[in-house]
Amino acid sequence: MAKQSEKDDKAKASPETEHPAAGPAEGEPRAAGTRGRAPRGGGAGASDGASGTKAAAGEAGGGTATRPAGKPKAQASKQGAGRAAEETPRKKRRGRPMRGQSRKQKAALEHRPAEPMPVGPAVAALRKVGSPRKFDQTVNIVMHLGIDPKQADQMIRGAVALPMGIGKARSVICFAEGDDAEAAKAAGAVEVGADDLVAKINGGWSDFDVAVAHPRLMARVGKLGRVLGPLGKMPSPKNGTVTPDVATAVREFAAGKVEFRNDAGGNVHGIVGKWSFSDADLQSNIEAFIEHIRRMRPQSAKGEFIRKVCISGTMTPSIEVQTAP
Secondary structure (H helix, E strand, O other): OHHHHHHHHHHHHOHHHHOOOOOOOOOOOOOOOOOOOOOOOOOHHHHHHOOOOOOOOHHHHOOOOOOOOOOOHHHHHHHHHHHHHHHOOOOOOOOOOOOOOOHHHHHHHHHOOOOOEOHHHHHHHHHHHOOOOOOOOEEEEEEEEOOOOOOHHHOOEEEEOOOOOOOOOOOEEEEOOOHHHHHHHHHOOOEEEOHHHHHHHHOOOOOOOEEEEOHHHHHHHHHHHHHHOOOOOOOOHHHOOEOOOHHHHHHHHHHOOEEEEOOOOOEEEEEEEEOOOOHHHHHHHHHHHHHHHHHOOOOOOOOOOEEEEEEEOOOOOOEEEOOOO
16 A cells, blocks of 8 residues: 555656646647647646647647737738848949039029020130139030941041140150151150060050051051050051151141040040130131031931031030031
8 A cells, every 4th residue: 555655646746647748639630740749848838838830738728729829921921021022132223313403503504505506606605604613624526427336337437636736735656667757756756666666565555645657567566456455546547547647647646636436326526625725716626626527428328417516615514506417
């Protein structure tokens, strides 16, 4: 009898006897995610607080399955989608947002004429819209042409020597030998040579603005295509930098001969002087540039050739110039 009473006392003190593991009763469905395993800990707190089960302990609700406490499935899915969107890297916005116009810009736009004007009045109007600056602004010209830039025979490329220059001296080198080299040096070339000049440029020297070459030396100068090509300084017959008369070419480019080439939109950009030029000098340069482009009209170009011409300073609005097509 004494041994039997000790066994009963031990059974009462055992946690497994006091709180048996909660499991599905006979006839009840098994909770999802359990796969027949008893909850860890074996206590009542573990069985009551287990998440992810669809059935509670038998004593909680008389055997009826209840949803565990937590967030609804729809809300959890929305939060999961939001978390995935946050983890996805956002695309960087290129550039910066456009700022509003300053007071000087607004005042300049108020004085800008709405209709095209002849060259003389257009230069005078440009003076009115341009406020004084601490530097000598460059006066630019843009011409929109009726060409197809995709067609090779309609490309507009070349150089023009303006009658009044552009107000900036340019350093010119020349590839020539013999008497041509001496004439180029007298015309103002900063460096004159042949193989020695080619080797110097291959060594990394590029402190010049324009390179002029005699046709006889183009076989040697052609080796510099990978060096001078990306810099836009490679001599070419199209822009007048490959010519037998190297002395004249050096003199013109040193005085400010302007090179131009149409872009993908059929526009030609050029420099026609400085803000310190007189109105008459600016007018002469603008008229010379427009007339030079008009003479380069391709034969395959159809319709109106010169569609629009505008002039502007470095920090001024543009003024449309009235020209004949």
